[in-house]
Amino acid sequence: MSVRQWAEFRTELPYDAIEDEIDFVEFPGRSVTEAIAAMLASLGYDVSAPIHAGEHGWELDVRANGRRFWLQITRIEEHDCYLTTQDMTWRIWRLQPSFEEFLTQLNKALRADGRFSQIGWFRDRKDETRAPHPVEAS
Amino acid sequence: MAGYRPARSGVLETMADFYDRRTREVAKLGREAEAAAHKAYGDALRSGTDLVLRTQEEVNRFGAKLLDDRKPVVRRSPQPARPPRTAGGGQAPRVKVDLNRNPVVKAVAGDLAEKVGNAAGVVRGGVLAVEGLAEGAVFLQRLTNPLDVLVSPPGQSAAGQLLGAASQGVDYVRRGVADPQIVIRDVRDKAHQMRVDLDPTATPAARTVSEEVQRRLNIGMNQGELAFDVGSFAVGGPLAKSVKGLGAVSKASKAEKYLAQGFTPAEAAHLAEPYPKRGMGHHFGPRRAGLPRSYSESVFNRLKPEGITRGDMYELHYKVDPEFKGTGFPARVGGGRWSGADLGLKKYGMAGRIWHGSPAPLKARVVGLGGGAGAVAHGMMDEEESW
Numbered sequence: 001m002s003v004r005q006w007a008e009f010r011t012e013l014p015y016d017a018i019e020d021e022i023d024f025v026e027f028p029g030r031s032v033t034e035a036i037a038a039m040l041a042s043l044g045y046d047v048s049a050p051i052h053a054g055e056h057g058w059e060l061d062v063r064a065n066g067r068r069f070w071l072q073i074t075r076i077e078e079h080d081c082y083l084t085t086q087d088m089t090w091r092i093w094r095l096q097p098s099f100e101e102f103l104t105q106l107n108k109a110l111r112a113d114g115r116f117s118q119i120g121w122f123r124d125r126k127d128e129t130r131a132p133h134p135v136e137a138s
Numbered sequence: 139m140a141g142y143r144p145a146r147s148g149v150l151e152t153m154a155d156f157y158d159r160r161t162r163e164v165a166k167l168g169r170e171a172e173a174a175a176h177k178a179y180g181d182a183l184r185s186g187t188d189l190v191l192r193t194q195e196e197v198n199r200f201g202a203k204l205l206d207d208r209k210p211v212v213r214r215s216p217q218p219a220r221p222p223r224t225a226g227g228g229q230a231p232r233v234k235v236d237l238n239r240n241p242v243v244k245a246v247a248g249d250l251a252e253k254v255g256n257a258a259g260v261v262r263g264g265v266l267a268v269e270g271l272a273e274g275a276v277f278l279q280r281l282t283n284p285l286d287v288l289v290s291p292p293g294q295s296a297a298g299q300l301l302g303a304a305s306q307g308v309d310y311v312r313r314g315v316a317d318p319q320i321v322i323r324d325v326r327d328k329a330h331q332m333r334v335d336l337d338p339t340a341t342p343a344a345r346t347v348s349e350e351v352q353r354r355l356n357i358g359m360n361q362g363e364l365a366f367d368v369g370s371f372a373v374g375g376p377l378a379k380s381v382k383g384l385g386a387v388s389k390a391s392k393a394e395k396y397l398a399q400g401f402t403p404a405e406a407a408h409l410a411e412p413y414p415k416r417g418m419g420h421h422f423g424p425r426r427a428g429l430p431r432s433y434s435e436s437v438f439n440r441l442k443p444e445g446i447t448r449g450d451m452y453e454l455h456y457k458v459d460p461e462f463k464g465t466g467f468p469a470r471v472g473g474g475r476w477s478g479a480d481l482g483l484k485k486y487g488m489a490g491r492i493w494h495g496s497p498a499p500l501k502a503r504v505v506g507l508g509g510g511a512g513a514v515a516h517g518m519m520d521e522e523e524s525w
Contacts (some may be wrong), residue, residue: 019468023414023448028466054418055452055465059426070426076466076475084461088426 001100004121004134007083007107012115015078026052029075033058035116036073039109045102057082062102069102103134169258199352238346247347248354252338255358320403324393335360396449399481404471409449417442420455420462422496438500452476457486458495 013035017028033050037060040047048061057074072084085106087099097105103121110116120130178200334340338357344350396406413419419442423429433439441458442451455462456478464477478485486494 015469017466017469019470021470022411023408024466024468053425055455056418056462057465061426072461074463074465076464076477078473080475082463086426 001135001137002123003100003103004123004127004131004136005085005099005103006122006124006127007085007119007134008122008130009081009083009110009119010079010117011075011081012079012117015075017075027055027057027075029057029073029081032075032081033060033071033073035113036060036071036106036110039113040106043105043109064097064102067097067099067102069099100135107134199356238348240347241343244343244347244350248338248343248350251351251354252358255355255360258355258359392447392449402472402474405467405474405476406449408467408471409447409452409476411448413442413446413448413451417448417451419451420459420495422500424461437497439497441495441497443498449476453478453481453483454494456483458491460485460491 011032013031015028016026016031017024018026030050030052037047037050040060040062044064046063051059051061053059053072056072058072060071060073062069062071066089068088070086070088072082074082074084076082085103087102089099107119107121110119120132121134122128122130336357338354341353344353392410393403393406396409397403401409419440421434422439422441423434425434429439441454443454446454452465456464463479464475467474467476
């Protein structure tokens with residue numbers, strides 16, 4: 001199986017940047033991150049509070065059964081978002097849930113939520129093919 | 139006797155000798171002019187006289203004028219006109235050659251002056267950098283001295299100057315948003331001035347050789363100083379740029395770069411501002427790796443070069459961080475996005491990420507250990523070279 005761990009999507013959640021007269025105080029994306037955190041929590045994952053990461057946007061630390069996944073959500077324009085995911089688990093043998101399973105669940109939850117649309121998954125940074133699913137048979 | 143010209147002493151010299159002599163004269167002229175100007179400046183300081191010399195060109199021009207004024211005036215009696223000789227033993231008709239207005243001599247001397255100026259400019263760039271360092275050290279000392287605010291005139295304390303600089307930056311963006319033409323005008327003026335300062339073809343050749351030598355010497359020195367700035371930037375990185383107080387790379391010329399990249403004037407003004415102190419920068423060892431915060435947020439791990447602009451930091455961040463694709467603009471500059479891919483930027487490979495993505499203190503002190511750790515961290519998490 002090959003994994004597509006980068007995604008782009010659109011959101012209808014309100015744009016939520018906090019700015020002063022110079023720059024962002026908080027970059028946009030908190031509400032999107034909170035929505036994704038709630039989705040994953042409802043799936044049984046232990047999810048951190050949204051972590052502000054400057055121009056990167058927002059991050060989430062997700063854990064389940066000794067596994068650790070990392071998510072970065074960058075709201076790059078009013079409706080457009082980037083999602084980056086990584087399997088942060090140090091492992092010798094395969095643990096459940098697998099990264100593939102995690103991504104599949106995440107994709108399904110995103111698609112089921114009407115606030116998110118046009119979800120496309122990418123294999124790597126050079127990949128311009130946009131797939132509807134993060135996991136595919138290689 | 140073709141190819142020989144009479145030197146000032148009346149002895150015939152070859153063209154090579156002539157070039158050498160002109161080179162020496164040009165170098166001497168530059169040194170003497172600058173020395174004379176500096177002496178006058180010192181005298182003015184001691185006597186309390188106002189003497190404003192803002193640029194090196196003004197220094198040179200002022201010095202050259204002083205030298206001219208010091209030359210003894212030689213009065214010559216009018217030469218009687220000689221009758222032309224005839225073919226039968228009389229004097230041959232002569233074409234009068236005015237070397238001081240000869241275009242070939244002017245071009246040759248101008249080229250030589252420019253080369254001499256290049257060398258002098260590089261030295262000048264170094265001197266200014268050292269002066270910048272010294273000023274920076276004094277400023278830092280004042281900034282950390284709690285009594286500085288009490289003993290300094292209002293607004294002149296180090297802290298006050300720092301606040302003033304920050305508010306100027308805010309004003310620039312505010313004005314750029316309110317009136318985008320301000321940014322375009324600044325850029326156009328700066329670009330024009332840079333061309334005049336650096337490009338000999340941007341202004342017409344002077345009427346005489348001596349004036350042309352002075353013109354090309356100034357341009358050569360400007361080029362040399364720029365070469366030093368660029369060179370020191372390449373060698374010393376953004377630190378070298380920041381200690382020079384961003385003087386050489388002005389806000390306007392930076393905005394020009396961002397305008398050329400296709401950003402609006404308001405966005406360009408925003409990108410030309412210094413990267414904010416509260417900005418996250420790039421973490422060489424990624425934050426998600428769970429490194430101790432005392433290391434993760436230290437100068438050994440966080441890449442945030444002093445004095446770098448917001449736009450340059452985004453570019454650097456894009457190139458060195460596999461997970462940074464881009465970011466947004468604040469709504470007050472019109473929203474919109476900054477995307478490295480939209481600009482056609484390429485991500486660095488592993489070696490580039492280690493070299494360009496590691497903070498200077500880490501490179502300087504623990505380059506082997508830190509570089510290896512960072513490479514392992516990023517290499518294990520990301521195999522791709524570009525997005």
